[in-house]
Amino acid sequence: MERARPATPHLYLAAIGTLPGARGRGLASALLERRLSAAGQDGFLISNTRGTVPFYARFGFEPQGELPIGRGPVVYPMIRRK
Ligand SMILES: CC(C)(COP(=O)(O)OP(=O)(O)OC[C@H]1O[C@@H](n2cnc3c(N)ncnc32)[C@H](O)[C@@H]1OP(=O)(O)O)[C@@H](O)C(=O)NCCC(=O)NCCS
Known part of the structure; x- marks a missing residue:
């Protein structure tokens, strides 16, 4: 997650x-x-499922690929540039 989030x-x-x-x-x-209209800075989130990626894309979040968590699930980091 630290690798995926904005610096x-x-x-x-x-x-x-x-x-x-x-x-x-x-x-x-x-x-x-x-929340986003008051942010004034980039946004970052991790979508728990592939299914909600299009929902967040509506608000300007861009997919950053897949992030496997060890032997656990694959999650989907997304970034929104202000
Ligand atoms: C995702 C979630 C928060 C959306 O809440 P909501 O109050 O229903 O959202 P809204 O009414 O503002 O928007 C719903 C829209 O998003 C779409 N959407 C929501 N979840 C979706 C999914 N998993 N796959 C595809 N579309 C989805 C709906 O189809 C709907 O589209 P429409 O406006 O064209 O009808 C809700 O479905 C939820 O709580 N899901 C379970 C928890 C979860 O997955 N949280 C996100 C973790 S990353």
Whole structure:
């Protein structure tokens, strides 16, 4: 993860989740838009699944390849340049 993240100061988005019954109503998008509009610096996140990569790409995050975690899962680092 340290190798994948930007070398310069940046916003790190640690986690986001919407309860299953409330998904698809724009809640996560609204949170991301609010946080990113106030960021003023590059953004970095790690998508837990390939499936959410297109969701983050909507907000300008660019895929940085795959990051295997030892014998664990493969995760997907993404960077958004301000
Ligand atoms: C990803 C997540 C936070 C989106 O929350 P949400 O409040 O439903 O998001 P929004 O309503 O703002 O946007 C939903 C849009 O993203 C798309 N999307 C969300 N997750 C997706 C996925 N896994 N694969 C493909 N598209 C996805 C939806 O199709 C929808 O598209 P639409 O606007 O064209 O209908 C929610 O699905 C969730 O909590 N998932 C489980 C936890 C998780 O995976 N967190 C991210 C870890 S990296």
